[in-house]
Each structure stands twice: as structure tokens, then as C-alpha cells.
Amino acid sequence: MRPAGPAPSDDDGPAAAAPLLARAHELDEAEPLRHLPGRYLLPEGLLYLDGNSLGALPAGVPDAVADAVRRQWGEGLVASWNTEGWWDAPQRVGDAVGRLVGAAPGQVVVGDSTSVQLFQCYVAAARMRPGRRVVVADPDAFPTDLHLLSSAARLADLEVVPARPHEVPAVLAARGGEVALLALAEVDYRTGERCDVAALTAAAHEVGALALWDLAHSVGATDVDLDAAGADLAVGCTYKHLSGGPGAPAWVYVAARHQRDVDPPLTGWHGHADPFAMDGRYVPADDVRRMRVGTPPVLSLLALEAALGTLDDVTAAQLRARSTSLVGLLVEALTALVPELPLAGPADPARLGGHVAVRSPDAWGVVRALAARGVVGDFRAPDLVRLGVAATTTTHADVVGAALALRAVLDADEHRGAEHAVRSTVT
Amino acid sequence: MRPAGPAPSDDDGPAAAAPLLARAHELDEAEPLRHLPGRYLLPEGLLYLDGNSLGALPAGVPDAVADAVRRQWGEGLVASWNTEGWWDAPQRVGDAVGRLVGAAPGQVVVGDSTSVQLFQCYVAAARMRPGRRVVVADPDAFPTDLHLLSSAARLADLEVVPARPHEVPAVLAARGGEVALLALAEVDYRTGERCDVAALTAAAHEVGALALWDLAHSVGATDVDLDAAGADLAVGCTYKHLSGGPGAPAWVYVAARHQRDVDPPLTGWHGHADPFAMDGRYVPADDVRRMRVGTPPVLSLLALEAALGTLDDVTAAQLRARSTSLVGLLVEALTALVPELPLAGPADPARLGGHVAVRSPDAWGVVRALAARGVVGDFRAPDLVRLGVAATTTTHADVVGAALALRAVLDADEHRGAEHAVRSTVT
Numbered sequence: 016m017r018p019a020g021p022a023p024s025d026d027d028g029p030a031a032a033a034p035l036l037a038r039a040h041e042l043d044e045a046e047p048l049r050h051l052p053g054r055y056l057l058p059e060g061l062l063y064l065d066g067n068s069l070g071a072l073p074a075g076v077p078d079a080v081a082d083a084v085r086r087q088w089g090e091g092l093v094a095s096w097n098t099e100g101w102w103d104a105p106q107r108v109g110d111a112v113g114r115l116v117g118a119a120p121g122q123v124v125v126g127d128s129t130s131v132q133l134f135q136c137y138v139a140a141a142r143m144r145p146g147r148r149v150v151v152a153d154p155d156a157f158p159t160d161l162h163l164l165s166s167a168a169r170l171a172d173l174e175v176v177p178a179r180p181h182e183v184p185a186v187l188a189a190r191g192g193e194v195a196l197l198a199l200a201e202v203d204y205r206t207g208e209r210c211d212v213a214a215l216t217a218a219a220h221e222v223g224a225l226a227l228w229d230l231a232h233s234v235g236a237t238d239v240d241l242d243a244a245g246a247d248l249a250v251g252c253t254y255k256h257l258s259g260g261p262g263a264p265a266w267v268y269v270a271a272r273h274q275r276d277v278d279p280p281l282t283g284w285h286g287h288a289d290p291f292a293m294d295g296r297y298v299p300a301d302d303v304r305r306m307r308v309g310t311p312p313v314l315s316l317l318a319l320e321a322a323l324g325t326l327d328d329v330t331a332a333q334l335r336a337r338s339t340s341l342v343g344l345l346v347e348a349l350t351a352l353v354p355e356l357p358l359a360g361p362a363d364p365a366r367l368g369g370h371v372a373v374r375s376p377d378a379w380g381v382v383r384a385l386a387a388r389g390v391v392g393d394f395r396a397p398d399l400v401r402l403g404v405a406a407t408t409t410t411h412a413d414v415v416g417a418a419l420a421l422r423a424v425l426d427a428d429e430h431r432g433a434e435h436a437v438r439s440t441v442t
Numbered sequence: 443m444r445p446a447g448p449a450p451s452d453d454d455g456p457a458a459a460a461p462l463l464a465r466a467h468e469l470d471e472a473e474p475l476r477h478l479p480g481r482y483l484l485p486e487g488l489l490y491l492d493g494n495s496l497g498a499l500p501a502g503v504p505d506a507v508a509d510a511v512r513r514q515w516g517e518g519l520v521a522s523w524n525t526e527g528w529w530d531a532p533q534r535v536g537d538a539v540g541r542l543v544g545a546a547p548g549q550v551v552v553g554d555s556t557s558v559q560l561f562q563c564y565v566a567a568a569r570m571r572p573g574r575r576v577v578v579a580d581p582d583a584f585p586t587d588l589h590l591l592s593s594a595a596r597l598a599d600l601e602v603v604p605a606r607p608h609e610v611p612a613v614l615a616a617r618g619g620e621v622a623l624l625a626l627a628e629v630d631y632r633t634g635e636r637c638d639v640a641a642l643t644a645a646a647h648e649v650g651a652l653a654l655w656d657l658a659h660s661v662g663a664t665d666v667d668l669d670a671a672g673a674d675l676a677v678g679c680t681y682k683h684l685s686g687g688p689g690a691p692a693w694v695y696v697a698a699r700h701q702r703d704v705d706p707p708l709t710g711w712h713g714h715a716d717p718f719a720m721d722g723r724y725v726p727a728d729d730v731r732r733m734r735v736g737t738p739p740v741l742s743l744l745a746l747e748a749a750l751g752t753l754d755d756v757t758a759a760q761l762r763a764r765s766t767s768l769v770g771l772l773v774e775a776l777t778a779l780v781p782e783l784p785l786a787g788p789a790d791p792a793r794l795g796g797h798v799a800v801r802s803p804d805a806w807g808v809v810r811a812l813a814a815r816g817v818v819g820d821f822r823a824p825d826l827v828r829l830g831v832a833a834t835t836t837t838h839a840d841v842v843g844a845a846l847a848l849r850a851v852l853d854a855d856e857h858r859g860a861e862h863a864v865r866s867t868v869t
Contacts, residue, residue, distance in 0.1 A: 313742070386521075
């Protein structure tokens with residue numbers, strides 16, 4: 016079980032710390048989801064602010080995985096594809112993810128990586144808007160989004176037009192009827208800045224384009240509502256705020272209204288209308304199952320399912336409220352305690368997802384020095400110290416503790432000269 | 443631990459059974475790999491002849507997975523990407539698979555599904571043979587191969603020319619300089635029939651084409667030698683004869699000589715030369731890592747790694763010898779005991795992979811009735827009863843026991859009228 020987290024005493028830090036710590040404790044006591052951290056296993060004393068790279072282990076996962084291995088695989092063997100519901104797991108787990116991104120059942124499947132499903136979506140979107148060749152995308156998106164978009168553009172003869180989220184309306188106005196797709200992330204993976212999914216989706220629709228949302232940094236942290244926003248397509252990973260495990264399979268959303276038209280390029284047999292007919296001709300399933308590709312990694316998928324079970328009684332709105340409260344206090348603590356490191360994104364927690372980044376020319380050294388103090392954040396080239404709050408496991412005391420540790424690192428000059436050759440890790 | 447397997451006494455079956463059983467016991471006693479079944483966990487009394495759909499659980503896997511979950515994920519958290527070697531696992535596990543298909547290190551990566559990697563290979567092969575538009579492929583291949591090939595053909599403007607393996611030389615002679623790729627499976631997923639990888643690869647090369655091999659039913663069952671055959675590309679799954687677990691990630695082989703030219707379409711960030719530079723421009727790794735796509739499912743990948751560890755001291759030639767001996771006895775037992783069900787493939791075990799199929803208009807009912815007797819095979823539409831031997835876990839006594847059970851099912855008419863609506867399961 017999760018310990019309450021270290022609570023630095025008032026004399027540990029600068030004067031500004033005392034009121035912050037007091038408020039952190041008040042907020043933690045009043046927090047409606049204060050029981051949630053107890054459902055996860057984190058090493059005693061660790062301040063883990065890297066759940067936005069890999070979420071903490073939910074307490075129920077080890078037994079669920081052991082059961083999947085020993086009983087379902089070891090005893091049930093191949094029959095478990097039916098008897099244990101392995102075959103339908105991509106849709107079943109998809110619905111559980113969907114609940115947290117405002118997707119009514121039947122619109123999400125889980126199985127491959129985000130990269131694979133991004134490719135699916137780019138090509139499929141272009142096919143749904145024949146005659147339109149432009150994809151508007153954020154040039155500062157997570158690299159894999161851009162890599163796969165370039166590849167899809169090469170295969171499907173598309174033109175990629177760069178636009179930061181705030182530039183999108185102008186670009187859409189300029190390119191209008193040429194635009195097949197607007198592809199954006201709700202939360203910037205570096206700065207944490209959010210954009211307005213509903214407004215930008217509406218702007219895309221206004222010119223007849225589709226909107227694809229990368230929600231890798233959103234799901235479990237924001238209360239994005241895909242159905243309400245009228246989104247067309249969305250993807251996201253599950254190993255961050257959902258704590259699905261390392262490399263847990265990603266998900267893809269196709270709005271119900273598009274499911275009979277969407278025409279993805281990875282026509283694997285799991286997307287076939289009748290997979291066991293063993294028909295050489297591909298007939299896609301008539302619903303979101305057509306986004307399935309090959310045989311999914313069942314053990315990883317069942318670990319994810321158990322992780323999602325941890326949140327069965329929690330809504331996206333509750334997670335968002337908790338995340339916003341944590342992010343707000345983190346911004347406040349950083350601003351008060353380490354004013355010399357500027358925020359990379361906005362200060363208003365309403366405009367942030369589940370992480371906050373500050374800039375430092377010694378960012379790598381800072382991250383290493385924090386780790387040595389038991390505070391895990393991560394580095395994003397070239398100059399970002401990224402601190403993620405997890406609505407599930409982080410406490411308000413944790414975020415103040417992290418800011419205090421950062422203050423101490425800078426004061427003691429622990430961040431200089433750290434080895435720069437080794438690069439960290441999975442976003 | 444694996445029990446010795448039921449050994450039907452002589453009076454359980456027809457007269458032909460006695461000498462078969464005697465020989466089965468002799469062969470099992472003399473078998474150099476007789477210790478191997480003891481390394482796997484199978485339910486007591488079960489005759490599991492469906493390892494070619496999902497291999498048995500290796501005894502070392504539960505602890506390895508538990509460690510991956512509790513210690514590596516739960517305690518090591520995001521740092522385990524480096525400290526536990528998660529990041530390099532696709533290559534490390536790839537080399538372990540490669541050893542069993544005649545691939546020197548550095549030519550195989552593991553991570554996505556076979557379907558995904560087939561698509562990668564089709565598109566990449568077409569790009570490596572610009573100006574050639576024909577792909578020669580087996581029209582009776584496993585459906586996903588054909589589905590993905592059709593999709594790649596549509597995107598890359600290719601023509602798919604069907605040819606059964608024995609027709610390939612004539613088709614290559616006819617289409618010669620137009621052919622970019624020959625795409626075949628070594629082992630027919632239904633009949634078990636093998637084709638000659640080296641000879642057909644040479645025939646492809648003779649007309650300047652590349653050769654792609656689907657080894658899903660080969661790896662762990664045959665001694666295919668990709669390097670010696672001069673193969674260009676190969677893919678395969680790992681959940682059959684390798685016992686990697688349900689939906690265990692697939693592998694892809696790119697011959698060393700092609701690794702700087704291969705240009706796959708799924709340009710995910712794990713295939714980037716410097717993934718943590720977070721560069722929006724895609725620069726592929728200069729080796730087989732460029733076949734990596736997104737973040738791989740680590741738990742499933744580590745289960746596979748542990749499964750492969752079970753075979754560390756075993757060679758492909760040894761597995762092939764054991765498999766051939768088992769298949770030979772299975773053919774003999776089926777021919778002697780159930781002569782009314784014709785073999786779907788050849789009778790010569792040298793021409794078979796790790797499974798044997800017989801035809802019956804009541805195939806589904808037969809498979810169900812066998813299962814009720816504790817003999818697990820599988821059904822392939824429309825009329826095949828498929829029985830797989832696993833070089834790792836099946837004994838000679840098992841295969842005779844299965845043939846006797848089949849005899850008993852037919853004699854007692856247990857196979858008629860079984861529910862046909864429910865279809866089974868993963869190939």
C-alpha cells in the first residue's frame with residue numbers, strides 16, 4: 016500500500032514552504048479521492064512524479080496477471096480465447112477506456128501501439144475525404160505522430176501543413192476545402208498546455224475536415240469528452256495516467272457515425288467481419304472492430320484491464336478535479352520556491368493537463384539530482400524538467416515536497432555536471 | 443510439472459494400437475529431448491495437441507512475469523526502461539528467436555503483431571524493387587497475409603499474382619522481371635505441408651525478386667535456416683511452438699544486407715536513430731531497429747523472453763528432429779487407426795511442419811468430441827481436424843493416444859450433431 020508520502024517539516028525548506036505545506040495537508044484531507052493512492056503500490060518514501068511516463072502499479076494487477084498466466088493460459092490454454100473472453104478483450108477494455116474520454120460504448124478498441132493506430136487514422140481519414148489532400152498538424156507534436164503522418168502522407172499523397180493549436184483557425188480559414196484532417200494532441204507532451212478539443216473540432220468540421228485527437232497525455236488526467244466534442248477519431252496510450260503497465264496497448268476511437276465508412280490500411284484478420292471463416296477476401300467488421308489488426312498481446316491487455324478496474328467507481332470529472340488541484344498547487348509551489356526556472360506552459364491549471372514543466376539549461380542535471388533525492392520527474396530535450404501529477408497516486412504533499420527538493424537541488428548546486436550522455440526514457 | 447501423459451493400455455483400442463503404443467514408449471524413452479516436457483506446465487491427463495494455436499505454459503514464466511510486474515514495474519517504475527533493459531528487449535528477444543530460425547544476431551526484432559510486420563514487409567519490399575509491381579503469393583495463405591497484402595497493394599499500386607508453392611517456379615518464369623516479391627509460408631497452416639525455403643528463395647532471386655517468409659507455423663517446429671537460404675525478409679508469431687503466451691509479440695527478420703535500404707511504412711519513434719532527441723523529422727536507425735514501431739507490450743515481451751529461456755540449451759535441429767519423429771508417428775497412427783479420414787497434407791514427415799490435419803465433413807463435431815475426451819486439437823473451416831505436435835511438450839504416447847481417441851469418437855458416433863454455430867479459435 017501507498018505510504019502517505021514524505022511530509023517535509025517546516026524547517027526543511029524556505030519560509031515560503033510553511034503555508035504551502037499546510038495547505039497541501041488541508042487539501043489532502045479534504046480530497047474526495049483521498050482513498051485512491053491506497054489502491055496503488057509505490058515504494059515507500061519515493062516522490063513519483065513521472066506517472067505521465069509510466070503510471071504506478073495498481074495493487075490488483077499482480078494477482079490479475081498471475082491468474083492470466085497460471086490459470087487462463089496454463090490451465091485453460093487455447094480455449095481461454097473463448098472461455099476467458101480474450102477474443103473480445105480489445106472491445107471490452109476499449110469500452111472501459113472510453114468511459115474516461117467521453118466515449119459511449121462501442122467506439123473504442125485496444126490492442127496495438129499508439130504509433131500503429133495513428134497510422135491507421137491518418138490513412139483512413141484521408142480516404143474519408145477524397146479529393147482533399149491537406150492534413151493540418153502541430154509541428155511540435157510528439158515525434159511519433161509526425162513520423163507516422165509523414166509516412167502516411169507519402170503513401171497517400173497528402174500535404175502536411177504545420178500549425179500550432181493557436182494558429183489552427185487561421186490555417187483552416189486559409190486552406191479550407193483542401194483540408195482532410197486536423198490532427199492535434201489535447202495536451203502538449205512537453206509543456207502540459209491543453210487546447211480546446213470541442214472548439215478546434217468544430218473549426219475542423221466547419222471546413223468539412225475531420226478531427227483526430229492524440230490523447231496519450233489526456234486519458235486519466237483530463238475530462239476530455241469525445242462524443243460531446245463531436246470528435247471523429249482519437250488515439251491514446253494507456254501506460255501513463257491509466258497505469259496500464261509498461262508498453263500497455265494503446266486505444267483508438269472511431270465515432271459511431273463513421274464506423275461503416277472508416278477504411279484503415281492495417282486490414283488484419285482480427286478486424287474481419289468473420290475471422291474464423293478463414294476467408295482470403297477481407298470483409299471488415301461493421302463496427303469499431305475493424306480497427307483491430309492482429310492478435311493482441313493478451314497478458315499486457317489483461318494487466319491493463321485490471322488497472323482500469325481500479326477506477327471503476329471513479330469518473331473522469333473526479334480525476335480531472337483532483338489533477339487540476341494537484342497541478343495548481345504544483346505551479347504555485349514552483350513559482351514560489353524556484354522562481355528562477357520559468358514555467359514552460361501556462362500557469363493556470365485549467366489550461367494544463369496532468370503535468371507541469373519548467374525550463375533550465377541544466378535540465379538533465381536537475382532531473383538526475385532530483386532522482387538522487389528520491390523525486391522522480393523526467394527530462395525532455397533540450398531544456399525541460401517535466402513533473403507529472405497522477406490523479407490516482409500523487410498527493411498535494413508530494414507536489415510541495417517535489418518543489419522543495421528542486422529548491423534544495425539548486426541551492427546545493429547538485430544539478431551541475433551530471434552525465435549528459437545517457438538519455439531518459441519513454442514519454 | 444508435466445505428467446507422463448495418459449498411456450492407454452492395450453485393451454483400450456483396436457488391435458493396431460498395441461504395436462504403436464509399444465513403439466511410442468520406446469521412442470519416448472530413447473528421445474534425446476525427453477526432459478523437455480518437464481519444463482512446461484500442462485494440466486494432468488490432458489492430451490494437448492493444439493500447441494500450434496497456443497503453446498503450453500513454460501514453468502519459468504509465472505515467476506518471470508511476477509518479477510516483471512512487482513519488481514521491475516512496481517518498484518523500478520520508469521527507470522526500468524533502462525535498468526531492466528526494457529528498451530533493448532525487442533532486439534535481445536529478437537536474437538533469441540533468430541537463433542531458432544537460422545538468423546545470426548542483429549537481424550530480428552520482436553514487438554508488434556505478425557499482421558503489422560507483414561504490412562511493413564510488403565510495402566518495404568515494393569520500395570526495394572522500384573519499377574517492379576508484382577507480388578507472387580499463395581492464395582491459400584493464412585488470411586491475414588492476404589488481407590495485408592491486398593491493402594499494401596492498394597497503397598503501393600501492386601499487382602498480386604496467386605501461386606501455390608508448386609506453381610511458383612512457372613509463375614516466376616512467366617512474370618520474371620516484373621516480380622518485386624515472392625511471399626510464402628514455409629508451413630501451410632491447414633495441411634502442415636512444408637515448402638523448400640532455400641529453393642524458392644533462390645528462384646525468386648533468380649528473377650531479381652525478394653523473398654518474404656511467413657514462419658508463424660515454423661519457428662520451434664522446423665529447422666528453417668534463413669541466413670543459409672539467403673532469405674530477405676521473414677515474419678512469425680511466437681505464441682505457438684515457442685510458447686510465448688497468448689498474443690505474444692511477433693518477430694520480423696531483415697537480412698543484414700538489406701538493413702540500410704529497408705524502408706518500412708510504420709515509422710514509429712522506436713525505429714528512430716535517436717528516439718530521445720525528440721526530433722520531428724524521421725531518421726531511421728541504421729540497423730534492424732528501424733523495423734520497430736511504437737512502444738512494445740513489455741509484460742508480454744518479457745513472458746516471451748522467459749519462454750525462450752526454456753530453450754536456451756536446445757537447437758532448432760534438435761526440435762526439428764523431435765517434431766519430425768512425433769509427426770511421423772502421428773501420421774502412422776492416424777493412417778492405421780482412422781483410415782477413413784484422409785490426410786490433408788503429405789504423409790512423409792519430412793514434408794510436414796509441426797502439425798497434421800485430416801479431413802472430415804464432421805470436422806467441427808470431431809474436434810468437440812475429442813475435447814470431451816481430453817484431447818485438444820482444433821478445427822479449421824470447412825473440414826479439417828488439425829492436430830499439432832509440440833516438440834517441447836508432446837510425447838509419442840500422446841500422439842498415439844490422440845489417434846486412439848479419434849478412433850473411439852468415430853466408433854461411438856460422438857462427433858455427430860455437435861453445435862456448429864460456435865467457431866474456434868486463434869491459429
